[in-house]
Amino acid sequence: MSEHQLHPADGDRARELDRLILHSWSKHGSTNPFTVARGEGVRLWDHDGREYLDFSSQLVNTNIGHAHPRVVEAIQRQAAELATVAPATTNLRRSEAAERILSTIDGLAAVFFTNGGADAVENAIRMARVHTGRTKVLSHYRSYHGNTGAAINATGDHRRLGNEFALGHVHCFGPFLYRSEFWATSEEQEGERALQHARRVIESEGPETFAAILVEPVPGTAGILVPPPGYLQGLRELADRHGIVLILDEVMAGFGRTGHWFAHQHDGVRPDLVTFAKGVNSGYVPVGGVIIAEHILGTFRERPIPGGLTYAGHPLAAASIVATIDAMTDERIVERAAHLGADILGPGLRALAERHPIIGEVRGRGCFWALDLVADRGTREPVDASVVARLKALLLERGYVPFTADNRIHVTPPLVMGDDDARVGLAILDEALAALGSP
Known part of the structure; x- marks a missing residue:
């Protein structure tokens, strides 16, 4: 990070000028305060220098990671x-x-x-x-x-x-x-x-x-x-x-x-x-x-x-x-995605489902997974948007960038993610779900 100087004032300016932008699928003025300054590999940083693991791959596309x-x-x-x-x-x-x-x-x-x-x-x-x-x-x-x-x-x-x-x-x-x-x-x-x-x-x-x-x-x-x-x-x-x-x-x-x-x-x-x-x-x-x-x-x-x-x-x-x-x-990145899915993400997410009743179903393959979040496992009633918003906030607070859609968390990291970082992400998910409590 030493050669990349990050300045909090730049984050303030980015948010101030953001009012000039009408964002996709959004009401004007309802923008996300999460401001990204730089990325490298599977990590992002904001202008304050805070580090995040990118488990969204942005819009599920940074397959090769940031700044390869x-x-x-x-x-x-x-x-x-x-x-x-x-x-x-x-x-x-x-x-x-x-x-x-x-x-x-x-x-x-x-x-x-x-x-x-x-x-x-x-x-x-x-x-x-x-x-x-x-x-x-x-x-x-x-x-x-x-x-x-x-x-x-x-x-x-x-x-x-x-x-x-x-x-x-x-x-x-x-x-x-x-x-x-x-x-x-x-x-x-x-x-x-x-x-x-x-x-x-x-x-x-x-x-x-x-x-x-x-x-x-x-x-x-x-x-x-x-x-x-x-x-x-x-x-x-x-x-x-x-x-x-x-x-x-x-x-x-x-x-x-x-x-x-x-x-x-x-x-x-x-x-x-x-x-x-x-x-x-x-x-x-x-x-x-x-x-x-x-x-x-x-x-x-x-x-x-x-x-x-x-x-x-x-x-x-x-x-x-x-x-x-x-x-x-x-770099055999496609093979790495297959390994992450079969050996780390799939088993890890299924283990989370055993501990957290809010997870109704885990599904996916490779680096392409979804957690279907439910208010009741018996009826499979989806959680409402406020629950997903709270979970998203809990994950960001812990340095994990999520992809959310409807009642789901999608677990979609860059395909270049290492095993240790994947396990760290799963641990953050576990902690955030525990902090969320019952829906």
């Missing part, structure tokens, strides 16, 4: 060499970024770059509609796909409401045994009944009208909902039966988060399109994209894709992708 030296150096070198270039040009760094991305996934042929996750989803939907000549998109109610026109309408959660300006979106319930919509009593039943539900929705809406099925292989913001075995493969078969494009949204779950490069690789399913974004470079520079199967790419050999973005494949973003994937490969 190889990625920082690559961005600096690229900025000095070529800071920006038009997307229609050919640029070595952009080409290398596509090559690195395709090296992490089997059976896909090309990359279409975007500025972030929402417009990756937007363009994947567009590709599916052009490829099929159809319009409808089936997605889950428990989902989040971004805040642009089609992406927010494909989203199933409450943020869709008030933004429903795009047409052709149909929703169904995906599998979630703990809060089953299907009266299921086993993972097998839940998966079968969710597939039957999706089947009936498509049949009722007209299979010939559907361009795409769009799902997160592990829904993230909706609760880290690991699908039952066979569910994603069932969607693949349903799509094949009716000539529908299967789009897998890997914006949050991709690039090592679940212990594989992509979450769908746990299930052996073959997508037609895969959307990605922040995890590919830990969000150091805004970037996203669509990974495209050869048969979809064939459509755009015959006709131009009807869209593009000024910053698509931006050189700084491309350089950060190359450096990130190289570092993740060399």
Whole structure:
């Protein structure tokens, strides 16, 4: 910390000037007083010099940690060499970024770059509609796909409401045994009944009208909902039966988060399109994209894709992708995520559930976990927002940065976290839950 001087006055100034900003999904003026000055590895510091363990990975994207030296150096070198270039040009760094991305996934042929996750989803939907000549998109109610026109309408959660300006979106319930919509009593039943539900929705809406099925292989913001075995493969078969494009949204779950490069690789399913974004470079520079199967790419050999973005494949973003994937490969970061999930986080969180009745369910894999907090284990009634707010405050007081959503704490540290830091975080969680007491 000695070479990085932090000044409390800078924190005061940041908070004062923050009144000039309208923050995402917030009423103006209701900002978070937690002010971040710098980050390194799995740690953050405020302007007073106080240290925190980042168990949020911000928006579940700093997979490689904060200020990874190889990625920082690559961005600096690229900025000095070529800071920006038009997307229609050919640029070595952009080409290398596509090559690195395709090296992490089997059976896909090309990359279409975007500025972030929402417009990756937007363009994947567009590709599916052009490829099929159809319009409808089936997605889950428990989902989040971004805040642009089609992406927010494909989203199933409450943020869709008030933004429903795009047409052709149909929703169904995906599998979630703990809060089953299907009266299921086993993972097998839940998966079968969710597939039957999706089947009936498509049949009722007209299979010939559907361009795409769009799902997160592990829904993230909706609760880290690991699908039952066979569910994603069932969607693949349903799509094949009716000539529908299967789009897998890997914006949050991709690039090592679940212990594989992509979450769908746990299930052996073959997508037609895969959307990605922040995890590919830990969000150091805004970037996203669509990974495209050869048969979809064939459509755009015959006709131009009807869209593009000024910053698509931006050189700084491309350089950060190359450096990130190289570092993740060399340092075996995806394998580390798998180890943390199997050996530290999973067992540790389940042990917390045994001690704290407020934890109704623990679910996840890799560095992607959720604690479903309940007022009563018998009824599974979720705790209210005030309980989660108190727990969040208790965690921040103890130097732990949490990710909270609805009645849940999501445990999503950077994939580079060491075993000892992971255990420290679990101990802080234990202490905060004890201090919280009964909901």
